[in-house]
Amino acid sequence: MRHIISVLVRNHPGVLSHVVGLFTRRSYNIESLAAGVTENPEITRITIVVTGDDRVLDQVMKQVNKLVDVLSVSDLKYDQAITRELAIITVKTTLQTRGAVIEIANVFGAKVVDMSEDTITLELSGTERVLQNLVRLLKPFGISEMARTGMIALAMKSSEEQ
Amino acid sequence: MKKTGAKIFVETLLEHGVNTIFGYPGGVLLPIYDELYHAPIRHILTRHEQGAIHAADGYARVSGKVGVCMATSGPGATNLVTGLATAFMDSVPVVAFTGQVSTHLLGNDSFQEADIYGISIPITKYNYLVKDTARLKEVMYEAFYLATSGRPGPVLIDLPKDVQTTQIDEPKLPELTLPLKGPHYTPEERKRQLELILSLISKAERPVIYAGGGVIKSEGAEKALRHLAEKAKIPVTTTLMGKGAFPETHPLSLGMLGMHGTRYANYAVAKCDLLIAVGARFDDRVTGEPSTFAREAKIVHLDIDPAEVGKIIQVDAYLIGQAKDLLQELAEGIEPQGLASHEEWLLQIDQWKRDFPLSYPKKEGVISPQYVVEQIYEKTQGEAIITTEVGQNQMWAAQYYKCSRPRSFISSGGLGTMGYGFPAAIGAKIACPDRIVFDIAGDGSFQMNIQELATAVYNKVNVKVAILNNGFLGMVRQWQELFYGRRYSQTRLSGNPDFVKIAEGYGALGLRVETPEEVPLAIERAIAEDRPVVIDFHVDPEENVYPMVPPGGAINDMLDRKEK
Amino acid sequence: MKISGSEIFIRSLKEEKVSHIFGFPGATILGIYNQLLDSDIQHILVRHEQGAIHAADGYARASGKPGVCLVTSGPGATNTVTGVATAFMDSIPVVIFTGQVPTSMIGNDAFQEVDIVGITRSITKHNYLVSQVKDLARIIKEAFHIATTGRPGPVLVDLPRDVLMDEAEFHYPAEVSIRGYKPNYIGHPKQIEAALKLIAKAKRPVIYSGGGVIRSGARQELLELVNKTNIPTTSTLMGLGGIPGDHPRFLGMLGMHGTKYANLAVTECDLLIAIGARFDDRATGKLEKFAPKAKYIHIDIDPATISKNVRVHIPIVGDAKLILREINKAVVPGDYSAWIERIEEWKREFPLSYQQDDEIIKPQYVIEQIYDLVKDRAIIATDVGQHQMWVAHYYKFNDRRMLLTSGGLGTMGYGLPAAIGAQVACPDKLVFDIAGDGSFQMVLQELATAVQYNLPVKVAIINNQCLGMVRQWQELFMNKRYSGVCLKCAPDFVKLAESYGAVGLRASKPAEVRPVLNEAISVNKPVVIDFRVACEENVFPMVPAGAGIEEMLLS
Known part of the structure; x- marks a missing residue:
């Protein structure tokens, strides 16, 4: 099973090595890891997507929580979290296919951020599933390069209150 | 300024x-x-x-x-x-x-x-x-x-x-801004766990306490442990790191468990219906194959580190905190009259103790390494600080030096570092100058940090090194004997130095002991000497550590000496 | 046919033509040790x-072949961590195999488990944790490839116990293809051309030669360049032997304990040609004052070294040997005669020197005598500290692979085991370890190894009864407040040698030095010589930390 773990850490040089080092040391598999500052510049939020059963998740959370720099760890349930990922995708195009690519982009609400004779670069933020769908539809045209940020997430306040 | x-x-x-x-x-x-x-x-x-x-x-x-x-x-x-x-x-x-x-x-x-x-x-x-x-x-x-x-x-x-x-x-006295992490369970949850544990104890017919290094580290926890064990009549086994957490001369003591634990400790763990782990981490050297470990038991885990709970083995109940506090809480919580009877269980354990005592062969004219440890135990009345190296020497020291108090058996349990014992003995003696400090060493391990003889001599750190010299990397040799058909690859230490001469070269006292009769005398002499002493005991070269759980086996399935 | 991981390991090493392994057994690698019994690879038990x-x-x-270590x-x-870092800093091709607990236990804090891949990330060129036996042969192939190609370095391979027990078909890959690793050997012709122009125009050029010349085997090419152009050449500690130590254009070592004339030449030069050197702080001193008047040409295999510490005008990335060949084909020197004359004057004015004494052995004298006796017959290993610098000053290295010393990490205790390794590689050579009394004590247990395999290394302890280099700094910069450096309580080294079954000798007077050395060389056994030298002798010249290299203390 996949889990999104949201970790708040003290923001200082070296903290990422500690977190990443833990994952390699304990040989947990992570799918993605994204880090960025929070509303408080002294605190960084790291969002980690891991795969494993509940026992693995339990261990990951406890071990992460043990790190001195970690302020809190929470398991964001998929259905109770707002998740987003940003992708930048460069697609190969010809005069014939350019229109079709732009049309797909429009349907997804992706922005065209660059264009050349034979490529278009799109930007899209959305849930993982939306990104996957876009990638699937663009693939036949030929994706020449892609960069994804990895998932970031916050707990959904409205679902907590229910 | x-x-x-x-x-x-x-x-x-x-x-x-x-x-x-x-x-x-x-x-x-x-x-x-x-x-x-x-x-x-x-x-x-x-x-x-x-x-x-x-x-x-x-x-x-x-x-x-x-x-x-x-x-x-x-x-x-x-x-x-x-x-x-x-x-x-x-x-x-x-x-x-x-x-x-x-x-x-x-x-x-x-x-x-x-x-x-x-x-x-x-x-x-x-x-x-x-x-x-x-x-x-x-x-x-x-x-x-x-x-x-x-x-x-x-x-x-x-x-x-x-x-x-x-x-x-001049900097101000700092205020610590380290993140304080709240308890990871709610007070209600804690109360529920505590009640569950108390009820498990009261119902258990065959309980065992499995005490680890956490009991040593928590100041005063050994008293709480003893109180709990005596009050509830629960036998106690300790890990290598837990030696001294419970007096090994106590009738409820089972000695050490695990790969080279006593048969009765391992049998007790295999047959118990409640295992209370305190300050221990279910290390592979203790559990053998985890799926076979204490499989008839409900498992309770008391530890300071939440990440240890459920790491290796699923537990039925747990509490997080200092071993001393938790043990005291349990001791206070139980009522002896409300407990299920352990009579039969304790009789069974005594039977195992009689049937399967730790033992070793006594050969004419040959020094058994276990005998050396026994003699050190006798001559120091069990009151010395013992440090060990890693390997056979470590296991024999654990088996035959009975510890009665914490912080007296110092050994590299987790990493298993050869060469640890001698410098650790120097540190121990500096911390406790009034106690006798013995490093029980192997000839291979001692060589790894032999240079610290100069440190001991210069600083007049009066430590004693007992080398159980078998001319082998003994533990590895034992594995090669048992699992690789006696193919001794790179475990014979040809070219060993003359340890007596080395000791003298450093200005320490060196003693060589080649017959069993000399053993007690040499130990007495070493204790009396007011300077570092190295005793080179020439022991039976192919003696093995028994009992032994083969790696990956179940701990009640132990190898023992073949009857000859 | 499927074979076990242990067997794959041995067969892969055979494919790599490994003949010697240095190691120490333990539970997780017993499978390999069992296979070793049936193999003709020689294992040295340390x-x-x-x-x-x-x-x-x-x-x-000593051999130029990769070293292999198994623990x-x-x-x-x-x-092994200190040794891995030592090899890393000096770009030495070593492949380290470490046992690991079974994959199912990794991360459980199992007995004797440690995350060695995580620990060594910053001190290896690359490292691997092998998780499946089917990858083992490929990874071993890659490890040797990475260790020995490009800028060499240590590669560590972590071998879980179950991977060694599992079985797979054995296919040793014929070639290696690693996407992110394609070292470049050929220097860019345009850059070489630009360098040639600078050389022709220069009035006061200096070559600054480093360990890369040794690693690349570019000694002949460098010599040809120097002979063709007459460019004065200085060397780093790691580069000693890259050009003959008695060559007339050789300036000796530069840097903190370099010769005054080398440092003056670098300070005054208008063109600095760095070859396989990395502008280390011990060589450059204060960077702003290093070769301030010069244009820099930098030849190096490692693009990351270029302009790391100083801004380089003409970088040439590639193998020193190949690049020097190209340069030699077309080089046209300028007229450097005035420059050479000036340098010769400095050489006369500021020679290396020390005060000889009739009663007390001067450490420099011991090294001169060793050189005088064995010259090019010997391989010299050193430890770290004063004696290391005296070796650099007073031993003339006329060939590469003669000096084994920890230059980058500065590891005390390196010398004796390195000498043992060199003796295994070169059984017919005389191998000396010139050691300090402090350094030697760090690894003296390896005397047992030398005795067991009858490796007749000669350990010359320059015994000043203290941590001499630290004491020197305390004398010069801390008003002789000697703190934590006294080694007065040392063992009796002669007795110690004897208790290991080696020969122990002692010299306390200058007159005894030569006879004792002769005796040491004549016995075919490991020998430890305790040279009781002057305690407060200092290494001069010396550039104080943070100063420019021309600001030297001469005494």
Whole structure:
């Protein structure tokens, strides 16, 4: 099973090595890891997507929580979290296919951020599933390069209150 | 008034009551060594940085205080790595200071530069690279706090040279801003767990307590453990790290469990219906194949570290906290009259004890290594501090030296570091000058840090080394005998030195013992001597450690000596 | 046919033509040790894993072949860390195999488990944790490839116990293809052309030669360049032997303890040609004052070294030997005669010197005598500290692979095991370890190894009864406040040698030095010589830390 773990850490040089080092040391598999500052510049939020059963998740959370720099760890349930990922995708195009690519982009609400004779670069933020769908539809045209940020997430306040 | 980082460093050590440092100087540490010149801190100069950190570790284990060591940048720092990992695996509060090249040279592959911060991430509880003198005092306060609080462990502080020389205004006493993590369970949940445990205890017919190093580390926990065991009549087995948590001469003691544990301890664990683990971590050397471990039992886990709960084995109930507090709480919570009877269980255990005592063959004219340990036990009345190296010597020491009090059996349990025992003995003796300290060593292990003889002699650290000299890397040889058809590959130590002559070369006393009759006399002589002594016991070269659980086996399925 | 991981390991090493392994057994690697019994690979059993890795390193430096070291998990692995860092800093091709607990236990804090891959990330060129037996042969192939190509360096391979027990078909890959690793050997012709122009225009050029010349085997090419152009040449510690030590254009070593004339030449030069050197702080002193008037040409295999510490005008990335060949084909020197004359004057004015004494042995004298006796017949290993610098000053290295010393990490205790490794690699050569009394004590247990395999290394302890280099700094910069440096309580080294079954000798007077050395050389056994030297002798010249290299203390 996949889990999104949201970790708040003290923001200082070296903290990422500690977190990443833990994952390699304990040989947990992570799918993605994204880090960025929070509303408080002294605190960084790291969002980690891991795969494993509940026992693995339990261990990951406890071990992460043990790190001195970690302020809190929470398991964001998929259905109770707002998740987003940003992708930048460069697609190969010809005069014939350019229109079709732009049309797909429009349907997804992706922005065209660059264009050349034979490529278009799109930007899209959305849930993982939306990104996957876009990638699937663009693939036949030929994706020449892609960069994804990895998932970031916050707990959904409205679902907590229910 | 302005102060240099080096001065702040020494003052902060003094504020933490540090009076002994184990170290080795070098170029980038010169400012600190200059401050130490007049400071009321005893600096023990070792002969290799590995000796310094093991000595600090031994000092910490017997005293309960933080062990402090110091090494220069580059190779000095990397020479600490094994010692850091040793302390980390056994949760020992050590603060290690390393010199570092000046901040403007960092990352340039400068002379004697090593990224000890990155290197030590997996083997420290926490580590720091101090880049600003203004942060130094605060970092040191945090480090001492982290090393000793919660589950203890080593903390490393990397100190660039310019941070030591920069002058700043007198820093304020820092307020610790470390994140305080709330309990990970609610008070209600805790209450539920406690009640569950108490009810499990009251219903158990065949309970066993499995006590680990956490009981040693929690001040006074051994008394709480004894109180609980006696009140509820529960037999106690300990891990290697837990030796001394419960008197091994006590009728309820089962001795050590695990790969080389007693048969009765392992049988008791295999047959028990309730296992109360306290300050122990279900290490593979204890559990054998985890799926077979205590499979008839409900399992209760008491530990300071929430991450240990459920790491190896699913537990039925648990509590998080200091071993002493938790054991006291349980002892207070149980009512002896409400307990199920353990009569039958205790009789069964006594039967096992009679049927399967620890034993070894006594051969004419040949010294059994176990006999040496027994004699050390006799001659020191069980009151000595014992350090061990790693391998057969370690297991024989654990089996035959019965410990009655905590902080008296000092051994590298988790990392299994050969060469640990001798420098650890030096640290232990410095911490407890009034106690007899014996390092029970193998000939292979002792050679690894033999250079520290100079440290012991110069500082008049009166430790005794008993080498169980079998001319082999004995434990590996034993595995080769049992599992590889006696194909002894690279385990014979040809070219062993003459240990007596070496001891003399260092100005220590060297004794050689070749017959069983000489054993007690040599030990008496060593104890009487007011200087370091090395005794070279020529023991039966192919004696094995039994009983033994083969790796990956179930712990009640033990190999034993073949009847001849 | 499927074979076990242990067997794959041995067969892969055979494919790599490994003939010697330095190691120490343990539970996790018993399978390999069992296979070793049936193999013709010779295993040298050391007494501490630090000895194994330094010996493998010394073996590599002396032979040019990769050194191989095999240790168990946990403490076995961590005991190699200093040696791995030593090899890394000096770019030595070593492959380290560490045992590991079974994959199912990794991360459980199992007995003798340590995350050695995480620990060594910053001190290896590359490292691997093998998780499946089917990858083992490929990874071993890659490890040797990475260790020995490009800028060489240590590669560590972590071998879980179950991977060694599992079975797979054995296919040793014929070639290696690693996407992110394609070292460049050929220098860019345009850059070479630009360099040639600078050389022709220069009035006061200096060659600054480093360990890269040794690693690349570019000695002949460098010599040809110097002979063709007459460019004065200085060397780093790691580069000694890259050009004959008695060559008239050789300036000796530069840097903190370099010769005054080398440092003056670098300070005054208008063109600095750095070859396989990395502008280390011990060579450059204060960077702003290093060769301030010069244009820089930098030849190096490692693009990351270019302009790391100084801004280089003409970088040439590639193999020193190949690049020097190209340069030699077309080089047209300028007229440097005035420059050479000026340097000769400096050489006369500021020679290396020390005060000889009739009663007390001067450490420099011991080294001169060793050189005088054995010259090019010997391989010299050193430890770290004053004696290391005196060796650099007073021993003339006329060939590469003659000097084994820890230059980058500065590891005390490197010398004896490195000498053992060198003796294994070169059984017919005379191998000396010139050691300090402090350094020697760090690894003296390896005397047992030398005795067991009858490796007749000669250990010359320059015994000044203190940590001499640190003491020197305390004398010069801390008003003689000697803190933590006294080694007065040392063992009796002669007795110690004898208790290991080696020969122990002592010299306390200058007149005894030569006879004792003769005796040491004549016995075919390991020998330890305790040279009781003057305690407070200092290494001069010396550039104080943070100063420019021309600002030298001469005494």
